[in-house]
Amino acid sequence: MNMEFVMLICSATLQEELEQLFRKHKISAFSQIPTVYGSGAGGGTRLDTEVWPGMNMMYILALPDDKYAIVKGWVSEYRSHKPREGVKLFTLALKEML
Template sequence: MEKMMVVIYNTALESAVMKCIDTCGITCYTKVPTVYGRGETGGPRMGTHVWPGENSMLWIVAGEEKIRSLLEHARELKMKHDGKGVKVFILPVEEKL
């Protein structure tokens, strides 16, 4: 069964996130290069002088095995950065057109 993984990450981690994607054999994804918001830790990331920083977001639909592998890589990356910089959501894919 396919799953959708949504990955929101600090743009400073771009190369590390893309390396995880490549390592897991993920070849199809949609990237939103700039997203703003506020997570559970730290302040808002709005790309301004007051609230500097930006995030990116990936939407990935793949088989459960690849998604689980990518989740483990994302978990390791997050731990490497003191639990910050990466947020992952996994959703079921009911239908695809």
């Protein structure tokens, strides 16, 4: 079975929407990093300060191809809308999981 290692970085405002997606598709194994600061073309700068308000969060997942396709499809669809919050998906081939 092929697996993808996924880092999903998004505005913290998308937490409930993403976790609904995970529940709906029985994606129950993930790690969440609740506070991630950074800057990107899609969501701007988020440092949780007066000058740069807001913050991001990150999900780390190891997904089989079928579940990865669901998450990738959601991100692609979401990013096609304007205006929107920032969301970025990074993947690496997962060689081994112990």
